[in-house]
Amino acid sequence: MTDSTKTKRGKRERLVAAASRVLHEQGVEKTTLADIARVAEVPLGNVYYYFKTKDQLVEAAIDAHALGFRAMTASLDLRAGGPQDRLKALLRGWVEQREVTARYGCPTGTLCSELDKRTDGLDRAAAEVMRLLIDYAERQFGSMGRSDSRELAIALVAAYQGISLLTNTFRDPELMTGECRRLERWIDSLA
Known part of the structure; x- marks a missing residue:
């Protein structure tokens, strides 16, 4: 791989990573x-x-979420x-991100919610990431x-999305900690 190819790949990857972060922090409409x-x-x-339109960059960020x-x-x-x-490890991963969730919400959930108002295909692309979960x-x-x-x-994901919304609304990361403990007990009760 030539230095030029590495630089091009590096810039594109940095743009996608930055888009994922900024779209989460600011939302799609406010982000330039x-x-x-x-x-x-x-x-x-x-x-x-690399990207002719902002929507192409949003789509690349959605793809990065899926990856x-x-x-x-x-x-x-x-x-x-x-x-x-595995399910409890997934919950612990969410708890590890509770500070970010308290500040900006769930990256996938907020993106799905915002893009759902559109009908240009980005709404369905974001929904696919939620479907993966x-x-x-x-x-x-x-x-x-x-x-x-x-x-x-569906109940597990709904509980997570609900607690993400409340964690963000009240800016209280410990709400997520408590709900994840409850979900761990629930998972154990299903065995």
């Missing part, structure tokens, strides 16, 4: 390409080399024990022998 370029430390004019989620769940599958352990939880509950695995997965 200049905001993203500044955080990525890329000249604004270079943004257009990150897949990588995280693959890691859980490798290092966590059985399905109960539900599908993962459903597989874990199914591995626990639960015939109601889809309903349980």
Whole structure:
């Protein structure tokens, strides 16, 4: 790989990472390409080399969320024990992000909520990331022998999204800590 190729790849990756962060912190509508370029430390004019529109950059950020989620769940599958352990490790990961959630909300949930008001395809792309979460939880509950695995997965994700909203609304990260402890007990009760 040439230095030029590394630089191009590095700039694009920095733009996508910056977009994910800034879109979470400011929201899609308030975020400008200049905001993203500044955080990525890329000249604004270079943004257009990689992304012709802001929506293309938003879509790349959504794709990055999906990739990150897949990588995280693959890691859980490798290092966590059985399905109960994997679900509880997922909860602990959420608790680790409670300060960020208190300040900005759930990255995926807030993006889904904001993009849901649009009908340009970005709404469905964001919903797919949420579907990945539900599908993962459903597989874990199914591995626990639960015939109601889809309903349980939806209940788990709904509880997480609800506590994320309350954690953000009240700027109280300990709300998430308490709810995740309750969800761990709930998961144990289902075995």
